[in-house]
Amino acid sequence: MEFLTIALSKGRILGETMELFKKIEMHLDNVSEESRKLIFEFEDYGMRLILSKPLDVPIFVEHGVADLGVAGKDVLLEESKDVFELLDLNLARxxxxxxxxxxxxxxxxxxxxxxxxxxxxxxxxxxxxxxxxxxxxxxxxxxxxxxxxxxxxxxxxxxxxxxxxxxxxxxxxxxxISARLIANQVSFRLKSSRIQELLSRIRAII
Amino acid sequence: MDYIFQKPAGVKDFLPPLVRKKRQIERAIYDVFEKWGYEEIIAPSFEYLETFISSNSPGFSDKIFKFFDRQGRVLALRSDITTSIARMVATYYGEHRLPLRFCYISNVFRFQEPRKGRDQEFFQVGGELIGIKGIQADTEIILLASEILKRIGISDFIVNIGHIKFLEGLLDEIDADPGKKEQIAHAILGKNFVLLEELIKDITVKTGTKQVLLSLSSFYGGPEILEKLSKTPLNEKCRNALSELETLSEMLKGFNNDVRLTFDPGLARGLEYYTGIVFEIYSPGSGFPLGGGGRYDNLMDKFNGNRPATGFALTEEALLSILEKDIVDSYEPNYIFYDMENFIRALKKAEELRRQNLAVKMIPLENEENIYMDASFASKTFIIRTKK
Structure with missing residues (x-):
């Protein structure tokens, strides 16, 4: 299966994001800043997580090297990148x-x-x-x-x-301000079914 | 650090190996255009600013490079080619009643933050079909764009189709002041679903329309989306748009093996001159659309032309970035090295080779190391000198 790549912001928002994944029963273990690893792959879910500076999340998503991203509204307002804002995750409020x-x-x-x-x-x-x-x-x-x-x-x-x-x-x-789920405009179409599935799982719990 | 002479951000230097790849792609593209009856047209590099702005949204003029002529009139570097073609058609083809087909490969200029595949100066490949109303023309344009992509070696793309009238129909149902409507349109355009939800939360919209607006993020997919949409309560404008999309889907069916289609009722392209079917093309190789297009029946009115039209443009840089590593750069000229006494002899040798249709580069021999001794080039290297 082709990977769905999600860029996550380091810092306070990361812990809350990982909690969210736990709530939708995706067990993406050992993703933390301490490990110094930047890319985490989960073959079972066909997912790849990237840890980056909050300001860089919209950049990775805009260029499509990440399909989705979790970024604070503060960053999105400040950077105004060409990305789709799919969902208010209500995290890191x-x-x-x-x-x-x-x-x-x-x-x-x-x-x-x-x-x-x-x-x-x-x-x-x-x-x-x-x-x-x-x-x-x-x-x-x-x-x-x-x-x-x-x-x-x-x-x-x-x-x-x-x-x-x-x-x-x-x-x-x-x-x-709260964290938003953002998408690359091309990924949103090309990986639409996987993104829609993830969206509805998250919607069900927030 | 050593001093390096700077160039402005957002313009690109094309060195010969990249130019060769670019031209290779362009030759293939022109070949397709020719077979489909599209004739090349060249637009001026700059026009009066009015030519561009009133046809586009107000914000668009921020993106135009402007300067003055000697009378103080405002000039603009072309920000797209379609508008200039519309002006040319209105000026020169007013009496012409047959459909017109034009194509171009041209650089355009826009103030925008440079990023991968989108500089401030970039190249567009485009075609315009003028004078045919309705879906047949849209079908031709979509097939032509697809044919070009396949011909240059991109086959894993999808064409995503929407309809401006469908969006207009949805917005008609919204009972809000123009400012708010504009914001809603903007949220749909930029696919900011969070903002969209916020904006329509507490305004009066017919329940059916509200439902469609709220689920715009999930109305996306193959032709089944059109069927799903036709079951929702919609006004006449939306229905007409839907039925046009259905006809288009039906017409393209015979070609479906080759062209993957998706439908997206929320698709709105940046330029405001579109009036009907609009589309965008995506490929996994690029994080940005490869291009897009649509129907622009009213653009010519502005230049007193009044003819229906539809067209498309692809961003050449996006195509190049996908194909660059796969295109073989096979540049193999012949080399003639000569010393000063034998310049005329070398020139004659060059003439002889060129007559055989070979490319020749002449290089004066100043020292022995100068000679290109790569074994693979031995057969293409001639050394003409006086033995010492």
Missing amino acids: CRMVVAVPEDRAPGIPIYRVATKYPRIAESFFLKKAQPVEIIKLNGSVELGPLLGLSDAIVDIVATGHTLKENRLKIEDEICP
Whole structure:
């Protein structure tokens, strides 16, 4: 049988994705980041799993080297790749927010925003008709306001612990975020029956 | 790092070995076109911007390379060939009543993020059939595109067929403001089923239509899909589109052994000028469609031409990326090495070989290492020099 290749995001989302497979009774054991392996093949299911950085999942799927992928909506919004969004898996749920220092007085306009998501931030502030300068950082964006680089950050928030520890508060909510099942446009047609079968199994449990 | 002179992103350098493969494919393609009665046509590299934009969706103009002429009018590098052909037909064939068949292999330009098989400059292979209404013409175009693929050595492809009027019919049933409708159309176009579900969750749609919209992701497959769809409650527009698809499926049946067909009522192609049957072609060798096409009956109206038309285009880079490793590059010219005193003798030898229809390359002999001594080329290497 030809392999169905699925690209999975490393990190928090991976554990939840593997739980999902368990729930639909696919026993894809030993898939973890610790093993350092990047490709896992399961002959019984005719499936191949790839572990990649979350940002790369839509790239692999767009080019068709992976048929399907599990990617956060944050990544899909930021990268806007040519992929089909099949299903909201309701995994790794969090929110995309604007956060500012706790002691910031309300009503002062935001001039500078630090974020890993420049496109999302830019379109959000454009819609609010606020001209802002976006500074792209690659991680630990909370440092922006702490060091005085920016007035605010745009980032994903799950529990809010990180914000609290860095004395930031949520000022605005941009959108809810969750993991999506995405498909390559050609695979979606050429491997349609296998993808539809997987889809209906997942739909039955979420 | 050493300094390397840069070229812009999204344009490709074709070196001779790749060009030879490209030309080999093109020769085979032109041969098929000729047999089917399609005549080659060459469109200008640039036109006025208006030629392209009003026929396409507003967002499409972002993808066009623009510049100015000396009077300050906006010019555009061609972003597709079909529009220029429509203009040419309206201008030169207004009185011509027989069907017209044109083909082209041409580069087009679009601002887009470069990725595998889709640069900012890329080559399209296309055919247009103008002046025949209805399904016969669509049948011919689909068979022609399939024939070309088979001829160049791609046989494991499928042709996925949809109908713009079917989608329009579905959208007609939706009772929402134009903005929202546009969003819904966009979600269908981009196959964002999550967004689609969200958008139609709380708007009034007839139950039957809602069901079809919600299950668009699973309405995909062989001709049985059409039967399944015909059992759902649909309006007249959708029904007419369905019956056209059924006729097409029926007509192509005799050729079914060769052409694998699937149907996808949610298929909408990017360009907004399509008015009927649309199709896309996929192959396991490529993560992107090899190409597609469809009916564009209103495109000519804009140029005061008013003739029904249908056509297709394949992306040559996608074809090349599949075939590249299988095509044998058999380039074997003859070499004549000569020293300075014997230049005229060497030239005469070259002339003699060329008259025998052989390819000859002349190389001045500056030192002995210069000589190409690969054994397999020995018979094709001539050394003309004065013995010392």
